[in-house]
Amino acid sequence: MRDTPRPEFELDAFMPYLLNQAAEHVSLGFAATYKAEYGLTRTQWRVMANLGRFGAMSAVEICRISHIEKTRVSRAVGVLERDGYLTRTRASDDRRREDLALTEAGRAVFAALCARGQAYQAEMAARIGPQNFAALEQGLRALIVAYGETVATDD
Amino acid sequence: MRDTPRPEFELDAFMPYLLNQAAEHVSLGFAATYKAEYGLTRTQWRVMANLGRFGAMSAVEICRISHIEKTRVSRAVGVLERDGYLTRTRASDDRRREDLALTEAGRAVFAALCARGQAYQAEMAARIGPQNFAALEQGLRALIVAYGETVATDD
DNA sequence: TTGACATAGTTGCATTTGCAACAAATAACA
């Protein structure tokens, strides 16, 4: 059912396309894990991962680091707090700010998912081979450095 | 505002994270273009790009190629038709199917965006350097081959 | 032919999202 191909534009050589396609494939696999196991959404896991990796910080800081939208972070934090994975504390020096920190339970989940993530990544490296994996990492880092200021968190 | 770092898990060396981060940076840039210029959403552009690149096909085929959800394609097609960018024709051999094809206007928009895309990509290659660009492409292709069957379309 | 099953596409509905508007606190500075 295809005709009129348009060779001038190689969609499949278009970097944004490749990037999204790859990201989608890879993310879905890991997302399935934290979703099935802990009922976490993507955003929730992202917030959690940042707190787990970098320690307590405010919502805005999470936004800056992860490039997740304000509102989304706000709502994810609400859920994570309700579920006992993190606590919010009004900052004493600036009462607009809330310091977010993982609870014991939150850290436990984070640790468990870290292990899963490591395994996932190892399997991925095995699938595409160490050379491709290295190439990929190099390219991605270059991109992130070139495009974004600080880096962030994702699944 | 950071403490308690957890060196065991290098979030910033976690491939799904890098991938998403990079994809997000890059996509947003191009998305801004087709959104501002033609009011297209991401999905609409994806549908359009597939039709533009591969020629007329049915909605299901677009789903298969792009991994976009059925419903989403259906709705994007509705809008694109309303806006005069594509036509749907009941297939004569199977009246369940609709053959989708870009109109003249649709092809014009596609062509214009292709040019933008090419420029965008060139600028990106320049930013990160040809070596990194090549490495990235190699890695991404390996990934897509390893993980997904057919490839798709993205911004 | 009939009946069971598969496929293309749409629609209903609950959830998630983004954006703009907002309240509260703080900063800046005339």
Place this chain on the structure above:
DNA sequence: TGTTATTTGTTGCAAATGCAACTATGTCAA
């Protein structure tokens, strides 16, 4: 000070999304 701008975080609302149910059409085989 008083006044104006910024920053943090939340909420309202409309749009986008995913999933399941549904219609219409086709296929296969008894």
